[in-house]
Amino acid sequence: METNGVRRVAVIGAGPSGIFATQALLAQTAFEVEVDVFDRMPTPFGLVRYGVAPDHTGIKGVTPSLARVLESERVSFFGLVEFGRDVTRDELLARYDAVVYAAGAGEDYRLGVPGEQLPGSRSARAFVAWYSGHPDATPQSLAGVRSAVTFGVGNVAVDVARILLADPDRLSTTDMPQPVLDELRAHRVPDVWLVGRRGPQHATFTTPELRALLALDGVALDIDPEDLAVTDDITDRRARGNLEALRAAQGRRVDAPRARLHLLFWQRPVRFEGEEALEAVLLERTALGADGSLVGTGEVRRVATQLALRAIGYRGVPLAGVPFDPVRHVIPNAEGRVIGPDGVAAPQEYAAGWIKRGPVGVIGTNKSDAVQTVGHLVADLAARPPVFAPGDAHAWLSAKGVRASTFADWLRIDAAEESLGASRGRDRTKVATWDSLTSIALDRGED
Numbered sequence: 001m002e003t004n005g006v007r008r009v010a011v012i013g014a015g016p017s018g019i020f021a022t023q024a025l026l027a028q029t030a031f032e033v034e035v036d037v038f039d040r041m042p043t044p045f046g047l048v049r050y051g052v053a054p055d056h057t058g059i060k061g062v063t064p065s066l067a068r069v070l071e072s073e074r075v076s077f078f079g080l081v082e083f084g085r086d087v088t089r090d091e092l093l094a095r096y097d098a099v100v101y102a103a104g105a106g107e108d109y110r111l112g113v114p115g116e117q118l119p120g121s122r123s124a125r126a127f128v129a130w131y132s133g134h135p136d137a138t139p140q141s142l143a144g145v146r147s148a149v150t151f152g153v154g155n156v157a158v159d160v161a162r163i164l165l166a167d168p169d170r171l172s173t174t175d176m177p178q179p180v181l182d183e184l185r186a187h188r189v190p191d192v193w194l195v196g197r198r199g200p201q202h203a204t205f206t207t208p209e210l211r212a213l214l215a216l217d218g219v220a221l222d223i224d225p226e227d228l229a230v231t232d233d234i235t236d237r238r239a240r241g242n243l244e245a246l247r248a249a250q251g252r253r254v255d256a257p258r259a260r261l262h263l264l265f266w267q268r269p270v271r272f273e274g275e276e277a278l279e280a281v282l283l284e285r286t287a288l289g290a291d292g293s294l295v296g297t298g299e300v301r302r303v304a305t306q307l308a309l310r311a312i313g314y315r316g317v318p319l320a321g322v323p324f325d326p327v328r329h330v331i332p333n334a335e336g337r338v339i340g341p342d343g344v345a346a347p348q349e350y351a352a353g354w355i356k357r358g359p360v361g362v363i364g365t366n367k368s369d370a371v372q373t374v375g376h377l378v379a380d381l382a383a384r385p386p387v388f389a390p391g392d393a394h395a396w397l398s399a400k401g402v403r404a405s406t407f408a409d410w411l412r413i414d415a416a417e418e419s420l421g422a423s424r425g426r427d428r429t430k431v432a433t434w435d436s437l438t439s440i441a442l443d444r445g446e447d
């Protein structure tokens with residue numbers, strides 16, 4: 001086939017990893033490149049939009065630089081295009097020199113304890129999706145919730161606890177959908193528990209996130225001082241920082257607290273109880289066995305609760321036809337080069353972000369991760385001639401009957417969110433339903 005020497009790369013997922021990979025492709029000088037970025041949402045930015053908590057405006061501050069990548073003339077954004085449904089692996093491999101999978105981690109883990117299916121037991125992921133205005137989210141009712149328990153002591157648990165405990169007036173400056181803000185305002189939760197199965201020195205939350213939680217106005221901290229009497233020589237910077245923050249907060253006095261944050265360490269859930277809905281969780285005290293593994297001590301306590309949110313980690317899901325490691329829940333890869341079932345690197349396929357290395361690290365971690373993947377992609381492509389004639393994915397998709405949205409369509413959603421916010425005296429309010437998103441995206445004012 002004739003080519004003009006331009007390499008064409010498809011990126012699956014317009015979250016931070018996909019966009020960082022695109023940015024790295026634009027920055028390389030080995031060859032000219034055009035990048036088509038596909039996402040099932042009409043809104044780019046993935047977890048920055050739908051995972052980073054609405055009040056974390058500092059972290060969301062990366063958005064303009066991600067947008068600049070998608071604005072490049074050499075990049076096209078195709079929203080409302082789902083991999084496996086609207087475009088297949090074989091189609092992409094036939095049309096592009098390379099495909100980068102950056103689809104993130106679309107599921108979460110379950111605790112696997114009896115009673116977990118009771119109404120009131122939910123995933124933190126669903127809760128995050130709700131307060132982030134994801135159109136797939138189920139509305140989360142807080143009516144009747146006097147006590148909420150989160151399992152896991154990572155940053156997701158901290159986010160969820162902070163949103164539950166924050167003063168709603170402060171949240172009104174965020175882009176949260178109005179019904180979410182109304183729900184949080186109408187039903188304040190006076191007791192929030194964070195339950196870790198190991199000690200504070202093992203917690204995976206980061207110190208700035210922990211400090212922000214501990215600094216909430218009017219919230220008293222309840223923590224067992226014995227959990228903080230860690231005598232081990234802690235060398236890990238994060239663990240030291242977390243212990244310092246907890247020790248400092250423990251001694252703080254809060255007069256007439258409006259809510260309480262309970263930090264429970266060395267406890268694991270053994271059973272959820274309730275007649276028709278969750279009423280309590282049973283927790284067993286844990287300890288480290290001689291070999292360093294976690295063991296139960298048999299000492300059980302009961303915490304009354306109407307809402308249990310598991311925040312025990314996300315996991316990747318298979319992409320149709322793409323190799324998948326069902327144990328690690330990632331695409332098998334060597335530094336981003338996808339490894340096929342034969343153990344050999346697939347010539348055109350690469351992975352970046354959480355689907356490459358698992359759900360760890362902050363947004364910025366994905367930048368160096370994407371640079372690593374793209375480094376290999378560039379070396380591979382530079383060593384072989386361009387294979388495919390450049391083609392227009394717009395024409396290809398419409399011939400297939402796929403109505404894709406563009407970056408310009410996203411800008412209309414963006415503007416609509418600003419006007420919706422202004423109509424309520426807020427800077428911005430998320431558009432949170434599929435109907436509204438697709439009608440704004442696809443109503444281009446054409447005849």
Ligand code: NAP
Pocket residue numbers: 052056059110111151152153154155156157159196197198202203204205206209268269311312313314359360361362363
């Ligand atoms: P995470 O940091 O891996 O935390 C998972 C937590 O769940 C750990 O405390 C883990 O305890 C616990 N856990 C796992 N299985 C369990 C079980 N069966 N029973 C009880 N507890 C269990 O994951 P995450 O909070 O989902 O966060 C994912 C990534 O996103 C992290 O890298 C995080 O830093 C990042 N993130 C960052 C921000 C931010 O920067 N603001 C916000 C949100 C998320 P063990 O350690 O004992 O396994």
